[in-house]
Amino acid sequence: MKQRAVTVIGMGDDGCAGLTSRAANAVARAQVLVGGERHLAFFPQFTGERIPLKGGLGAALDRAAQLAEEHHVCVLASGDPLFFGVGPMIAKRLGTEHVEFLPAPSSIQWAFARTGIAWEDADIVSVHGRSIDGFVARLRRSTKVAVLTDAENTPARLAARLIEHGDGAWNAWVCERLSGPEERVRRFALADLAAEKDIDPLNVLLLVRSDEAWRTPPAIPYLHEDAFAKRMPKNGLITKREVRLLSLASLAIRPDAVVWDIGAGSGSVSIEAAMLAPRGAVYAIEVDPEGVAICRDNVRTHGTDNVHVIEGRAPEVLVGLPAPDAVFVGGSKGSMADIVIASLDALRPGGRLVVNAVTMENVAEAYAVLRARELDPDITLVQISRGVPLARYRRYEALNPIHIMAVEKT
Numbered sequence: 001m002k003q004r005a006v007t008v009i010g011m012g013d014d015g016c017a018g019l020t021s022r023a024a025n026a027v028a029r030a031q032v033l034v035g036g037e038r039h040l041a042f043f044p045q046f047t048g049e050r051i052p053l054k055g056g057l058g059a060a061l062d063r064a065a066q067l068a069e070e071h072h073v074c075v076l077a078s079g080d081p082l083f084f085g086v087g088p089m090i091a092k093r094l095g096t097e098h099v100e101f102l103p104a105p106s107s108i109q110w111a112f113a114r115t116g117i118a119w120e121d122a123d124i125v126s127v128h129g130r131s132i133d134g135f136v137a138r139l140r141r142s143t144k145v146a147v148l149t150d151a152e153n154t155p156a157r158l159a160a161r162l163i164e165h166g167d168g169a170w171n172a173w174v175c176e177r178l179s180g181p182e183e184r185v186r187r188f189a190l191a192d193l194a195a196e197k198d199i200d201p202l203n204v205l206l207l208v209r210s211d212e213a214w215r216t217p218p219a220i221p222y223l224h225e226d227a228f229a230k231r232m233p234k235n236g237l238i239t240k241r242e243v244r245l246l247s248l249a250s251l252a253i254r255p256d257a258v259v260w261d262i263g264a265g266s267g268s269v270s271i272e273a274a275m276l277a278p279r280g281a282v283y284a285i286e287v288d289p290e291g292v293a294i295c296r297d298n299v300r301t302h303g304t305d306n307v308h309v310i311e312g313r314a315p316e317v318l319v320g321l322p323a324p325d326a327v328f329v330g331g332s333k334g335s336m337a338d339i340v341i342a343s344l345d346a347l348r349p350g351g352r353l354v355v356n357a358v359t360m361e362n363v364a365e366a367y368a369v370l371r372a373r374e375l376d377p378d379i380t381l382v383q384i385s386r387g388v389p390l391a392r393y394r395r396y397e398a399l400n401p402i403h404i405m406a407v408e409k410t
Contacts, residue, residue: 004098008090009027011076014180018179022102026102030046035051068094068098079105082103096340098268110179114185115204127147135166136161139207142155143214145207146205151283165305168190174193225268238268242399243356246404247328247356255276255277256277257280258283259273261330267296270304281322282306282324285312285314315342317341324351352406352408356403357402357403380403381403
């Protein structure tokens with residue numbers, strides 16, 4: 001095989017001692033060494049040009065690409081460079097045909113090896129340099145998780161977030177400075193971990209469910225209204241679960257979707273949408289202060305920390321929100337036409353708009369706007385009756401009829 005101009009070498013915290021002979025030979029023949037200062041320090045005997053990776057990769061990779069035309073270049077990286085590492089950026093910048101990757105065991109592999117936990121069924125989550133929003137939601141269907149943390153999103157902070165959102169039944173292992181002389185592996189109860197201050201920034205967090213009775217949640221949420229805190233019946237309507245199911249199906253929510261729920265009320269639609277989009281984000285829009293407080297309580301209760309509750313009146317409050325893949329309109333406060341127009345304008349191509357309307361006025365207003373946009377909505381009139389007790393018998397009790405109006409933005 002033809003020797004490539006750039007070799008990307010994965011390393012552990014044990015430095016040169018953990019290199020394979022192939023990786024050591026690549027460094028020995030290199031004329032240029034690129035890497036973080038911690039990695040470069042493992043090779044004090046190197047006499048060629050050193051390019052430290054600091055202040056961004058762009059300039060360092062530009063220099064490496066220039067030198068690679070006439071020199072052999074080695075780039076030093078942590079663990080497996082193609083696993084949450086710099087590998088993809090290097091391959092894109094320099095071209096995969098010019099780059100050879102020599103991976104070392106990743107920090108995730110070392111963590112499971114040190115704890116003796118099998119990991120073929122584990123999920124991997126990274127909050128390293130990323131927002132913590134949605135962390136609990138990502139773990140909702142997991143039994144075993146490895147988490148890449150950073151100095152801000154520490155194991156203690158993550159443990160506290162799990163407890164805050166009612167998902168505290170985990171065993172935790174914090175694995176620090178893996179494969180190096182300062183390696184430390186400790187097991188924690190989640191409550192103890194939330195209070196722990198002495199944790200090295202270079203760590204991997206392992207989480208394993210501690211509740212043996214725990215079962216994976218159903219693929220399709222179908223929560224009864226009683227599962228949500230809500231306002232008094234006289235002013236606190238909540239979308240019934242049968243209607244919620246049909247509305248969510250009409251939204252065609254993907255796991256990474258951005259969803260707007262306008263007129264969120266108690267947040268039932270937002271919460272179930274968030275369960276269907278664990279890697280996405282849901283923006284629950286509610287104008288009533290009491291509804292906002294209840295919605296936030298429900299979000300914490302159901303562990304959907306990828307729901308962002310926004311207090312304000314639509315459509316004005318929609319300005320500046322991330323472009324949605326799906327918009328649900330469950331309440332309008334008399335601004336139905338303006339909300340539908342704003343939602344259609346904001347939707348990404350291929351996005352779905354679903355309007356739930358009780359009154360004929362709202363149905364007519366929404367339909368008129370959609371037809372003016374030359375859209376032909378799917379319209380369903382949903383009439384649900386539930387069986388309820390009547391002395392020794394059961395009878396049907398009718399719920400309010402609901403129009404579900406759905407369109408796709410082409």
